[in-house]
Amino acid sequence: MVKQKIVLRFPPHLVEQPTIYHLIKDFDLMVNILRADINPKKEGRLMMELSGEELNYQRAVEWLKEQGLRIMGLEQQIIWRSDRCTHCGACTVICPTEALAFNRPEMTVSFDEYKCVVCELCLKACPARAMETLVENANSR
Amino acid sequence: MRKGLSDPGQVLTKSPRPIFLMTNSVLDDIMFAINNGGGLQLKVNRSIEEINEKIKTGKAVVFTAEEIIEVVKEKGTEEAAATVDVVTTGTFGPMCSSGVFLNVGHPSPRIKLEEVYLNGVPAYSGIAAVDLYLGATALPPEDPANRNYPGDFIYGGGHVIEDLVSGKEIRMEASAYGTDCYPLKKIDTSFRLSEINEATLFNPRNAYQNYNVAVNLGPKTIYTYMGVLKLNMGNANYSSAGQLSPLFNDPLLKTIGIGTRIFLGGGIGYVTWHGTQHNPSAKRADNDTPVSPAATLALIGDLKQMEPRWLRGLSFLGYGATMQVGMGVPIPILNEEIMRYCSVSDEDLKAPVVDYHRGYPYKEGGELALVSYADLKSGSINIKGQKIPTASLSSYAGAREIAATLKEWIETGHFSLTAPSAPLPSLEAGIKLNALPQRDPEQKEVK
Numbered sequence: 001m002v003k004q005k006i007v008l009r010f011p012p013h014l015v016e017q018p019t020i021y022h023l024i025k026d027f028d029l030m031v032n033i034l035r036a037d038i039n040p041k042k043e044g045r046l047m048m049e050l051s052g053e054e055l056n057y058q059r060a061v062e063w064l065k066e067q068g069l070r071i072m073g074l075e076q077q078i079i080w081r082s083d084r085c086t087h088c089g090a091c092t093v094i095c096p097t098e099a100l101a102f103n104r105p106e107m108t109v110s111f112d113e114y115k116c117v118v119c120e121l122c123l124k125a126c127p128a129r130a131m132e133t134l135v136e137n138a139n140s141r
Numbered sequence: 142m143r144k145g146l147s148d149p150g151q152v153l154t155k156s157p158r159p160i161f162l163m164t165n166s167v168l169d170d171i172m173f174a175i176n177n178g179g180g181l182q183l184k185v186n187r188s189i190e191e192i193n194e195k196i197k198t199g200k201a202v203v204f205t206a207e208e209i210i211e212v213v214k215e216k217g218t219e220e221a222a223a224t225v226d227v228v229t230t231g232t233f234g235p236m237c238s239s240g241v242f243l244n245v246g247h248p249s250p251r252i253k254l255e256e257v258y259l260n261g262v263p264a265y266s267g268i269a270a271v272d273l274y275l276g277a278t279a280l281p282p283e284d285p286a287n288r289n290y291p292g293d294f295i296y297g298g299g300h301v302i303e304d305l306v307s308g309k310e311i312r313m314e315a316s317a318y319g320t321d322c323y324p325l326k327k328i329d330t331s332f333r334l335s336e337i338n339e340a341t342l343f344n345p346r347n348a349y350q351n352y353n354v355a356v357n358l359g360p361k362t363i364y365t366y367m368g369v370l371k372l373n374m375g376n377a378n379y380s381s382a383g384q385l386s387p388l389f390n391d392p393l394l395k396t397i398g399i400g401t402r403i404f405l406g407g408g409i410g411y412v413t414w415h416g417t418q419h420n421p422s423a424k425r426a427d428n429d430t431p432v433s434p435a436a437t438l439a440l441i442g443d444l445k446q447m448e449p450r451w452l453r454g455l456s457f458l459g460y461g462a463t464m465q466v467g468m469g470v471p472i473p474i475l476n477e478e479i480m481r482y483c484s485v486s487d488e489d490l491k492a493p494v495v496d497y498h499r500g501y502p503y504k505e506g507g508e509l510a511l512v513s514y515a516d517l518k519s520g521s522i523n524i525k526g527q528k529i530p531t532a533s534l535s536s537y538a539g540a541r542e543i544a545a546t547l548k549e550w551i552e553t554g555h556f557s558l559t560a561p562s563a564p565l566p567s568l569e570a571g572i573k574l575n576a577l578p579q580r581d582p583e584q585k586e587v588k
Contacts (some may be wrong), residue, residue, distance in 0.1 A: 086233065086453060086465055086536045090368045093376035093532040102520065107537040124293065125369045127235065127455035127534070128465070 003051040005034070005074035007118065010044035014068060020046075027060040028052055034074075034117040047074060047118050075113035077134060078120070084130035085109055086115040179581040182443075183476040185222040185225035189560040192226045192473050196557050201226045203551045205544035206385045206472075206483055214355035222411070222480035227558065230387040231469035233539030234380050235455055237366065238417060239464050240276040241302055241444055244338040245313065247271055248330070253323035257315040262301050265441070266315075270323055274343075275301060287459060291364040297462020299561055300454030302342075305334045306406070308450040314501035333437035340444035342406060342452075343405040345418035347466055350388030350436040351423075351492055354379045354512060356529065359498030364459020368534055377494065377522055377529045380483075383487045383514030388436050390483045393568060394421070396472050398561020403440065404469035404547045407451040409556070410426035410442025412470075415565045420574050429482070432491045432511055436565070440468060465536070469543040471551060473558050489512035494524060 008019070015038055023029045029052035038044035050057060064071055080100075087109050092102045099115035100122055102108075120130040147443030172252060195201040202225050204212055209228050213221045243264070245254075253270040257263065259282040264273040279298035286292045305311055310331045319326040334340055355367035356374045363370050368378045383389065391397050401412040416437025423435035474480050493508035500506045512522045517531045550556035 087538040088234075088465075088534050088536045089532045090378065090534055091376070091529045091532075092370075094369055102532070104518070104520065107518070107541070124291075124458045127368070127457050127463075128453055129295070130454055 001052065001092055002054045002057045003049065004057070005047070005049045005114070007072045007074055007077055008046040008048070008064065009070040009072070010038070010046070011068055012041050012043055015040065015044045017066070018068070019067070019069070022063070023050070027056045027063070029056060029060055035119060047077075056091070072119060075116065077118045078111075078116050078122070079132045079134065080111035081130045081132060084128050085126075086128050086130075087125070091122045091126050091131065094121050096121070098126070149526055171458055183478065185474075187226065187473070187475050189473055189475075189558050193557045195226055196551055196554055197552055197553070201551055203227045203229060203548045203550055205497075206230045206390050207541065207542070207544065209483050210384065210486045211508045213480065218477045218484065221484070222444070222474055222477035225474050225480065227548075227551055228390060228472045228474060228483040229469060229544045229546075229551065230382075230385055230390050230472065231467070231543030231547065232348060232382040232386050232535060232545060233451065233465060233467040234382070234535030235366070235457070235463050236337045236344060236347045236349075237278050237463045239302075239342070239344035239466055240274055240298065241305070242341045242343055243273045243275065245271050245273065245332060246336075246338050248325060248328055250329060251315050251322065252315070252325035253320055253446040254315050255317045257313065259301050259311050259313055260296070260304065261312075261314075262296070262298050272544040272568050277302065278461050280462060285547070286461075291459025292461075293458065294456045294460070294462045296302045297454065297456070297465030298454075299452075299462055302444075302464060303449050303452055303454040305340065306444060306447050306452050308333055308335070326377070334445060342410065342416040342440070342442050342444045343413075343449065344416075344440045344466065346418060346437045347440050348387050348416070348438045348468055348470075349381070349434050350386070350392070351431050351490070352434050353495040353501070353508075354492045354517065354531075355497045355501070356494055356509065356524070358500070358509075363498060364462045365497050366457055366463070367497060367585045368532070369458060374524060374527055374529050377517070377524075377531045378534055379492060379514075379517045379531060380534040381492065382513065382535055382537055383490050383518065384485060385540040385544055386539070386548045387468070387472075388438070389430055389485060389490055391470075391479070392425070392431065392482060394436060394565045395482075395567075396475065396479060396561075397438070398564045400559055400562040402556070402559045404467070404543055404550075405440055405447065406444070406467060407448030408442055408446035410440050410468070410558075412438050412561075412565075413441045414439040418574065419566065420572060421565075421567045421570060422572050426489070426491060428485055428489055430485060430490055433508070436567075438565075451539075456490055456531075467539055467543050469547045471547055471556070471558055486563065487518060490514045492517065494522070540556040558579060 029050050031050040035047040089102045091100045097115045099112050156401040254266040256265050262279050277299040312331045314329045355378045357363050357370035403410050416439045419437045421434045421436050423431040425431050453465040455463050491511045494510045516522050
């Protein structure tokens with residue numbers, strides 16, 4: 001069994017293809033969509049957790065690449081700049097998944113990439129702007 | 142504190158006893174102090190001079206306001222007062238009423254600066270020719286502000302100050318009407334902090350003694366200077382270091398006064414005055430600490446010896462730009478009364494919960510509840526049976542580090558204490574906060 005959180009980037013011409021259907025039907029994968037940002041004729045993003053047999057997962061990844069989709073690990077999407085973080089904690093009540101957590105009694109902020117679902121709420125809730133994203137369109141929303 | 146820069150704080154001189162001008166209010170202060178201490182038999186009586194002598198010889202006993210809690214619990218107030226010389230405090234929170242006076246020097250020909258932008262952020266020039274004041278919340282005129290609600294406020298005065306302290310080049314675009322003595326009408330140049338004459342951080346209001354805990358009783362998310370507040374009390378944001386906060390450890394301002402030398406922005410600064418909106422008359426608990434925002438301090442210091450780490454530009458979504466200021470005050474343990482004040486812990490300090498949907502902006506209703514800083518720091522509070530997650534805007538980790546740094550400076554003889562040259566207004570001043578009169582300008586005032 002394999003369980004992976006990934007981000008799929010769809011080029012505009014693939015946005016209207018039933019990609020998820022094929023992942024389930026042809027590769028017998030379980031799909032848990034965490035967040036989707038899909039618009040007609042524009043580049044789309046899909047954050048999801050895939051789980052299933054190792055071999056099926058590998059074949060599915062190959063197939064997705066052949067279709068022209070870009071696959072990235074979810075944990076690389078949001079970056080916590082610990083040098084900019086002042087450890088106030090303002091982000092920790094905004095983060096819906098406790099990826100950003102407040103540690104007691106140290107009274108410091110920590111970031112668990114694996115719990116992050118790339119909702120991006122922290123990007124602007126952080127007054128010191130210590131949270132950054134690699135996703136180019138995030139700031140132009 | 143940057144190495145190689147001298148400051149009066151590093152020169153240990155025998156500080157003279159404070160010379161009080163015998164004005165009525167100061168006389169009242171002294172009478173107040175005598176009357177208050179009169180009934181009390183104080184066994185410990187230590188002077189600032191004695192403390193400074195011990196600092197000079199590396200023998201001063203110093204604890205942070207967090208460490209001292211256990212010490213007093215263990216030894217009792219009297220024994221702790223007999224052994225401890227100084228308690229250090231700290232706070233690192235957003236402080237909007239902050240800014241810097243600059244003298245950028247004259248170009249050739251000379252200029253009387255009129256409209257000035259530093260990295261696009263306007264600075265106030267209504268003082269002498271090349272003197273400026275740059276405020277932490279100033280915004281570039283082209284910032285869309287809340288026209289694009291909630292606005293990002295990505296770069297403002299606080300960010301320029303952070304860049305200045307970081308040693309970055311600051312672009313200055315300025316215009317002037319031109320005079321016989323100051324003929325230049327336009328300049329577009331850049332400078333670094335080291336290249337200008339003066340950069341004096343002057344913060345009219347810092348170090349609030351206690352602050353509101355903000356919640357949102359409304360039906361949608363709001364964006365405030367207390368951070369993002371989710372609907373229906375989805376979160377409660379507070380902003381004080383609590384037990385480490387300077388003015389919580391000297392609630393009646395018995396040691397902190399005009400001229401008190403402090404940690405400011407990573408360097409050395411001084412208390413110049415009481416801060417704006419100073420309200421020592423606020424309601425107090427039995428331990429003399431206020432249960433709502435009360436006293437404030439005006440602070441000054443040379444920006445050139447400060448560090449960007451402790452002066453951080455902030456962007457509050459939907460509110461504006463500001464600056465996070467790191468400051469800390471040493472409290473001389475003159476007697477067991479001061480020791481008792483310094484031993485307060487988060488359990489003993491209470492903050493008011495205020496609604497920022499209607500309560501604060503429209504001055505509707507009072508506080509919803511009083512909660513302790515111990516509860517706030519635990520991660521959740523209970524209001525009307527609802528468990529509400531809490532978050533701080535002030536960095537407690539930063540406050541801890543400031544108090545520890547100040548402790549180290551004192552222990553190693555790099556920082557000596559000052560006796561105030563005059564006290565700050567406290568309870569006896571009877572200060573009442575005013576609201577702005579809203580008169581009809583067309584209507585002549587009837588006397």
